Amino acid sequence: MRLFTLTATLIAAAGLCLGTGPATASEGGELKASHFSFEGVYGTYDKAAAQRGFQVYQEACSFCHSMSLVAIRNLGDPGAPFYDEEHPNPNESPVIKAIAAxxxxxxxxxxxxxxFERPARPSDYFPAPFANDQAARASNGGALPPDFSMLVRARAHGPQYIYSLLTSYADEAPEGVEIRDGMNYNPAFKGGMIGMPPPLFEEQVEYSDGTHASVEQMAHDVVTFMAWAADPKMEVRKRMGWMVMIYLLIFALLMYGSYKAVWRDVEH
Ligand code: HEC
Incomplete structure (x- = not known):
């Protein structure tokens, strides 16, 4: 029976591969309830949302926030927003070439x-908006816009937190809260005061699939895109987790069968 316990432990361990990580502590601000396609053990990235999110990143965030760990060709990798089955090699995908252009x-x-400057190739990394952190701070009243590559994973409740941050700006701070010059009131941010001006406003981008670009929709889409950037191998990993579970299950049945066969004539 010990074998059984061992196999059960292995199955539980494989199950951990499917998890999305602990969701406990918060960043200190107020979180809004929001749901994303990539949550849970079956979750995958909603490709249409991630593609729209890329557009939001390009048109509303990329002149302040870099994404230095992501190469343009990564957008066409398996599980990525612009993966094209007909062109599994992103360097040859017309969509990726068009994005690089x-x-x-x-x-x-x-x-x-x-x-010198030249047109980008799929193998290039996303160009950064500022030459260095000092230049980034100088343009943003001293605050540093963090790099997006890992940001969703670097914050507790990453997707919910960033969604809340983007949708919680208020023109007026409640009484008693003093907002310094150049700062903005946002109850989702720790302390309620953030250096980033509200980055999204109604219909800021025009979605080609006809989706209405409300602030909530754009926030949802850009978070989906950022979540993919921070964990591009999630879909592959979850698939692998399931394969391992199935394999271990079959293995456990086989083991149980052989255990029965080996001990069938022995009194125990
Ligand atoms: C005008 C420049 C600017 C634009 C445009 C901009 N940001 Fe920011 N962002 C900042 C700055 C500056 C900070 C740092 C704020 C601080 O530390 O007070 C920041 C911080 C953040 C943070 C981190 C908050 C934290 O917990 O540290 C997130 C998430 C974020 N921005 C998301 C976005 C998204 C998504 C977009 C596009 C929809 C965007 N930003 C557009 C300047 C910008």
Whole structure:
């Protein structure tokens, strides 16, 4: 029977692969209830939402926030927003090539020692909006816009927290709360005061699939995109978790069968 206990432990361990991590402590602000397609053990990224989220990132966030760990070609990897089954190699995908063509990157030095600009290729990483952190702070009243690559995982309740942050700006702070110059009132942010001005307003982007671009919709979509960026292998990992579970289950049945067969003539 010990074998059984061991197998059960292994199944439980494989089950952990499917989890999305502990959801306990909060960032200190008020969280709004929100639900995402990628939650839970069956959850996958809603590709249409992630594609719209990429558009929101491009048009509403990318001039302040970098995403330096993500290469343009990653957008076409399996499980990514722009994965194309007909072109599993993202470097050859027309969609990814078209996205790369939207960017210009700095390269060099050339033969004369000068840096130069050129159109991006799928293998390039997302270009950063500022040359360094100091330049980023100088343009944002001293506050540093954090890099998006891992941000969803770097905050407790990442998706809910960022969704709440983006949808909780209020023009007026409640009485007794003093907002310093250049700061904005946002009850989802720890302390209620954030250096980021409200980044989203109604119909800021025009979605090509006809979805109405409300602030809530854009926040939901950009969080889906950011969640993918922070955990691009989630779908592959969950699939693997299920395969391991099924394998272990079959293994346990086989073991039980052979245990019965081996001991069938022995009194025990
Ligand atoms: C004008 C520049 C600017 C734009 C545009 C902008 N942000 Fe920010 N963002 C900032 C700054 C500055 C901070 C740091 C705020 C602070 O520490 O007070 C920040 C912080 C954040 C944080 C982190 C909060 C935390 O817990 O530390 C998130 C999440 C965020 N922004 C999301 C977004 C999203 C999503 C968009 C696009 C829809 C966006 N931002 C657009 C400047 C910007």
């Amino acid at each position: 939207m960017f210009t990157v700095t390269d060099g030095p050339d033969i004369e020692g000068d840096m």
